[in-house]
Amino acid sequence: MLPLCSRVLLSHPFSPMSLMALREQLNMLVNSMYIEGLLDQQFQQLQMLQDASSPGFVAEVINLFCEDAERILTELTKDQAVVDFQKVDAYVHQLKGSSSSVGAQNVKLACIQFRQFCEENNKDGCLNALNVVKHHYYLLRNKFDTMLQLEQRIQAYDSKQQN
Amino acid sequence: MAIDPEAQFHVLAVDDSLIDRKLIERLLKTSSYQVTTVDSGSKALELLGLREDQDVSSPSSPDKNEIEVNLVITDYCMPGMTGYDLLKKMKGSSSLKDIPVVIMSSENVPSRINRCLEGGAEEFFLKPIQLSDLIRLRPYMLKGKLKEQQPSQHQETNSAISSSSNNNSKSNKRKAMDEGLSPEKTRPRFSSSSLALVTYEETT
Numbered sequence: 500m501l502p503l504c505s506r507v508l509l510s511h512p513f514s515p516m517s518l519m520a521l522r523e524q525l526n527m528l529v530n531s532m533y534i535e536g537l538l539d540q541q542f543q544q545l546q547m548l549q550d551a552s553s554p555g556f557v558a559e560v561i562n563l564f565c566e567d568a569e570r571i572l573t574e575l576t577k578d579q580a581v582v583d584f585q586k587v588d589a590y591v592h593q594l595k596g597s598s599s600s601v602g603a604q605n606v607k608l609a610c611i612q613f614r615q616f617c618e619e620n621n622k623d624g625c626l627n628a629l630n631v632v633k634h635h636y637y638l639l640r641n642k643f644d645t646m647l648q649l650e651q652r653i654q655a656y657d658s659k660q661q662n
Numbered sequence: 663m664a665i666d667p668e669a670q671f672h673v674l675a676v677d678d679s680l681i682d683r684k685l686i687e688r689l690l691k692t693s694s695y696q697v698t699t700v701d702s703g704s705k706a707l708e709l710l711g712l713r714e715d716q717d718v719s720s721p722s723s724p725d726k727n728e729i730e731v732n733l734v735i736t737d738y739c740m741p742g743m744t745g746y747d748l749l750k751k752m753k754g755s756s757s758l759k760d761i762p763v764v765i766m767s768s769e770n771v772p773s774r775i776n777r778c779l780e781g782g783a784e785e786f787f788l789k790p791i792q793l794s795d796l797i798r799l800r801p802y803m804l805k806g807k808l809k810e811q812q813p814s815q816h817q818e819t820n821s822a823i824s825s826s827s828n829n830n831s832k833s834n835k836r837k838a839m840d841e842g843l844s845p846e847k848t849r850p851r852f853s854s855s856s857l858a859l860v861t862y863e864e865t866t
Contacts, residue, residue: 525857544790547858548688548689549858550692560681563681597679599790
């Protein structure tokens with residue numbers, strides 16, 4: 500159930516929502532992602548690395564992660580009739596690495612499970628695991644999209660205020 | 663981007679993952695190091711002035727494609743040349759053997775860690791790398807600089823630094839072998855206007 504302020508935001512994108520309300524919304528979104536296990540401590544590290552000299556750092560890393568993940572998921576979705584376990588494992592290893600680096604906890608955990616099935620040469624397990632990874636990835640991506648939109652609005656608001 | 667005049671040390675970071683290169687670059691810059699990143703061991707060797715089929719830097723082109731580095735930090739798992747292979751190549755080269763090498767890996771495999779440390783790596787970090795890990799790098803870079811500048815006086819300072827770095831290696835080995843991190847009970851509070859500035863509530 501979205502709070503009133505975010506319903507207003509979504510239905511009237513150009514309403515002059517206060518900076519404080521935007522920040523509050525962003526905080527709530529990010530907090531909920533930690534609580535639900537979408538993000539872990541590593542994401543905090545990324546946030547700590549963003550500062551005045553690199554204001555777009557988190558957005559950049561998120562975008563790189565999403566591009567990389569979608570490339571890998573596309574590859575994994577091909578040729579499901581015959582599973583090349585070694586090749587699949589290599590891709591999942593890559594995705595596990597990048598999700599770990601970004602703090603994408605649920606995606607990372609799903610990748611770890613997936614690799615287990617690869618090791619066991621379990622085809623059905625792998626096909627199922629791929630769906631689980633996709634599920635967690637797309638959930639995360641939707642929230643990342645909202646997060647970055649909010650951040651953009653906040654940063655635009657700030658620079659407007661300064662003019 | 664202008665070179666920070668304060669940055670004394672230059673780190674060469676090697677990783678085939680673009681995200682990890684971005685991350686390590688940001689971490690190193692935040693720690694005030696100069697950074698160059700490459701995506702493979704062979705590119706690293708090229709930059710350092712060593713061709714794969716040579717054991718010494720080519721005397722005919724000493725400054726071509728050659729950079730001064732105080733430390734190399736490399737991923738272990740890379741296609742082609744692994745971080746371990748890169749380490750061995752460097753240690754086998756008279757011009758590169760004194761450059762400290764640190765290896766990173768997403769996998770906690772004790773035999774791998776031991777192999778790298780025995781192969782001459784100063785440290786082995788588990789990914790994802792934290793800012794606090796980079797603090798451990800300074801003694802290795804200082805040691806290198808001292809060796810370079812004051813070869814006759816390096817003995818005393820060297821033993822002081824190497825005893826502290828030995829301690830670091832031991833405790834880092836423990837770190838690398840321990841499982842995960844204990845969850846924090848509270849989260850840091852910040853005060854910013856974007857993703858960099860998010861306040862947190864205390865967790866139960």
